[in-house]
Amino acid sequence: MTAVVHSAPPLAHLPAATIRSQVTVPLRFPDGYRTSADVMTFHGLADGREHLLLALGEWEDGLLDGAKIPLVRLHSECMTGDVFGSERCDCGPQLREAVERIASTGGFLLYLRQEGRGIGLYPKLDAYALQDEGLDTYDANLALGHGEDERDYTAAAQMLHALGAPTVRLLSNNPDKAAQLAARGIAVTEKIPTGVHVSEANSRYLAAKRDRTGHTLELSPAGVVPPAKGAAGRVPDHAEMLARVEAMIPGLRARAEETEGLRRLPGLTVQALQEAGVFGMLAPVAVGGYGMGARAYGESVRVLATGCASTAWTAGHLAEHAWMLARWPRTVQDEVFAGGQVPLAAATSAPVGAARKVPGGYAISGHWSFASGIMHSRWALLAVQLGGVRLQALVPVADLELLDAWHTDGLRGTGSNDLRADGLFVPDHRVADWALLSGPDNPGSLVHRDPSIHTPMATLLNLVAPAVALGSAEYALELFRNQLLAPKERNGVAVRPADSVLAQARYARASGAVATAQLHWQAALSLPAAGGDAAGLSEGQRASFRLALALSAEAAQEAVRLAVAGSGGSVHRLSHPLQRIQRDVSVLANHPTLGIDPILEQAGRGLLGLGITTRSF
Ligand SMILES: Nc1nc2c(ncn2[C@@H]2O[C@H](COP(=O)(O)OP(=O)(O)OP(=O)(O)O)[C@@H](O)[C@H]2O)c(=O)[nH]1
Numbered sequence: 231m232t233a234v235v236h237s238a239p240p241l242a243h244l245p246a247a248t249i250r251s252q253v254t255v256p257l258r259f260p261d262g263y264r265t266s267a268d269v270m271t272f273h274g275l276a277d278g279r280e281h282l283l284l285a286l287g288e289w290e291d292g293l294l295d296g297a298k299i300p301l302v303r304l305h306s307e308c309m310t311g312d313v314f315g316s317e318r319c320d321c322g323p324q325l326r327e328a329v330e331r332i333a334s335t336g337g338f339l340l341y342l343r344q345e346g347r348g349i350g351l352y353p354k355l356d357a358y359a360l361q362d363e364g365l366d367t368y369d370a371n372l373a374l375g376h377g378e379d380e381r382d383y384t385a386a387a388q389m390l391h392a393l394g395a396p397t398v399r400l401l402s403n404n405p406d407k408a409a410q411l412a413a414r415g416i417a418v419t420e421k422i423p424t425g426v427h428v429s430e431a432n433s434r435y436l437a438a439k440r441d442r443t444g445h446t447l448e449l450s451p452a453g454v455v456p457p458a459k460g461a462a463g464r465v466p467d468h469a470e471m472l473a474r475v476e477a478m479i480p481g482l483r484a485r486a487e488e489t490e491g492l493r494r495l496p497g498l499t500v501q502a503l504q505e506a507g508v509f510g511m512l513a514p515v516a517v518g519g520y521g522m523g524a525r526a527y528g529e530s531v532r533v534l535a536t537g538c539a540s541t542a543w544t545a546g547h548l549a550e551h552a553w554m555l556a557r558w559p560r561t562v563q564d565e566v567f568a569g570g571q572v573p574l575a576a577a578t579s580a581p582v583g584a585a586r587k588v589p590g591g592y593a594i595s596g597h598w599s600f601a602s603g604i605m606h607s608r609w610a611l612l613a614v615q616l617g618g619v620r621l622q623a624l625v626p627v628a629d630l631e632l633l634d635a636w637h638t639d640g641l642r643g644t645g646s647n648d649l650r651a652d653g654l655f656v657p658d659h660r661v662a663d664w665a666l667l668s669g670p671d672n673p674g675s676l677v678h679r680d681p682s683i684h685t686p687m688a689t690l691l692n693l694v695a696p697a698v699a700l701g702s703a704e705y706a707l708e709l710f711r712n713q714l715l716a717p718k719e720r721n722g723v724a725v726r727p728a729d730s731v732l733a734q735a736r737y738a739r740a741s742g743a744v745a746t747a748q749l750h751w752q753a754a755l756s757l758p759a760a761g762g763d764a765a766g767l768s769e770g771q772r773a774s775f776r777l778a779l780a781l782s783a784e785a786a787q788e789a790v791r792l793a794v795a796g797s798g799g800s801v802h803r804l805s806h807p808l809q810r811i812q813r814d815v816s817v818l819a820n821h822p823t824l825g826i827d828p829i830l831e832q833a834g835r836g837l838l839g840l841g842i843t844t845r846s847f
């Protein structure tokens with residue numbers, strides 16, 4: 231690579247800049263995300279340009295006295311990407327991501343006026359024209375007589391020094407940014423990669439960044455998002471499916487904190503799920519899925535949760551919704567499964583919107599909450615009421631208003647935001663009777679041969695929360711064990727927490743709770759209700775299924791509580807997975823499919839032969 235060599239000014243000669251002004255600016259992004267920035271300007275910046283520093287989150291709190299290290303991003307101006315949403319690069323999504331991540335931990339976004347990697351806007355557009363003729367992003371610069379990358383970060387270092395922040399955690403994939411800052415007296419204690427925002431239009435650009443300038447970008451080999459079909463392009467069996475999701479665990483763990491910060495799944499996670507065929511696991515084989523049943527599905531979600539609960543929850547629901555789409559009449563299936571892609575759809579039930587019949591379709595209005603997976607979906611399945619009948623309406627997400635409402639303490643990465651519509655027209659063929667779709671003889675069951683097409687919708691829906699709770703508890707126990715066995719130094723002597731009798735007893739109790747959760751889970755999966763054949767099930771059998779799932783989740787939550795209680799104060803750091811698991815599991819416990827009181831009531835009725843009174847139980 232032909233690097234432009236920037237010789238760093240010797241530190242003593244780095245001219246001092248001073249803060250010129252500071253003003254608060256409330257920010258609102260097109261997707262509804264809001265925060266507030268303290269925007270600073272400077273005197274004495276080396277290149278004389280109008281660079282900005284946006285201080286975000288709780289930056290006055292500990293960041294400047296060295297108690298905490300600020301998260302910092304150097305963002306180079308990109309008018310096409312930042313302002314107009316160009317898909318040729320990843321700048322717009324990176325900027326949006328950076329603001330939210332920095333605001334959530336406290337830190338600084340430096341908006342540097344280095345358009346086009348320092349060559350300027352017109353030359354960048356000329357470089358785009360050359361790229362359309364086959365040159366990559368770096369060669370195009372060279373062909374125009376510029377350096378590959380002409381950016382100099384002296385002004386950035388000056389701004390950080392002026393602020394009194396000589397030590398930073400750097401949000402970037404670009405090794406040159408960290409190197410230049412270090413050469414200018416800014417200590418980079420950690421290099422944190424940004425999410426990978428890949429699209430069809432920017433995949434070549436990202437691949438060039440990875441291959442030519444050593445950016446830390448994990449892309450699939452060709453740099454493009456692969457089709458939704460499984461990596462091997464054939465239907466895996468249960469064991470292979472589990473092996474595929476197990477292989478994802480290290481990556482999910484590494485990205486769990488980032489997932490929370492983003493409040494949706496990172497691009498890399500969506501890509502990995504797609505490659506493993508997770509979204510199509512339940513969808514029938516004829517439409518490009520794997521046609522799997524409750525057991526493979528429940529176990530896969532459980533394994534994913536040993537990596538990241540938000541990912542397991544989102545993937546579990548997206549897989550289930552693709553299967554729900556296969557229950558619709560053929561016209562809709564031809565539309566949503568076109569091109570062999572497994573469609574991503576969010577689905578919401580309560581609170582229910584309203585439908586009104588109009589010529590050729592329905593006008594629907596409502597405000598729906600908890601739309602898990604909506605941030606990755608093209609479609610939404612919405613519950614609407616017409617008179618006394620409950621319907622499901624299939625709507626392109628683009629037609630809905632997306633409200634940024636998912637600000638929660640747990641399962642943050644699921645991005646379960648709200649949706650709103652006001653008199654939206656939905657054609658007749660995209661509206662169907664809920665009871666018909668959710669039952670065993672749904673329209674899709676006339677089209678597909680896969681046995682799971684007959685499984686009642688509620689059976690699979692009821693599996694997700696307990697699967698995630700169990701996988702989370704299993705991960706928590708693993709963390710607890712590692713914590714107890716890791717030697718610690720006390721007064722110059724190495725001791726292991728595990729050698730304390732109390733710790734041993736606590737670990738035994740937590741292991742017992744996980745074992746209880748596992749036993750109830752296995753019992754639920756081997757009950758006839760999990761087989762998917764709703765016809766002929768006794769009420770006692772239905773009751774046992776829901777009861778076993780609820781008791782499994784209850785034991786899982788108890789195991790997590792014990793692991794947290796026994797692991798000491800350090801687990802409450804936001805970077806520690808145990809505190810996240812505890813928050814995630816407590817959100818799960820409040821989900822309608824796990825709400826223990828109504829389950830105990832209905833299960834009791836079923837087991838006593840008094841008759842179950844809740845229809846979807
Ligand atoms: N010359 C040129 N500049 C480009 C092209 N595509 C994007 N840019 C510019 O590249 C810069 C993007 O910089 P950053 O977002 O800081 O990205 P980076 O250097 O890859 O580093 P990180 O995002 O931190 O990993 C912006 O100034 C864009 O205008 C291109 O094809 N040619």
Ligand SMILES: [Zn+2]
Pocket residue numbers: 308310311312319320321322
């Ligand atoms: Zn850009």
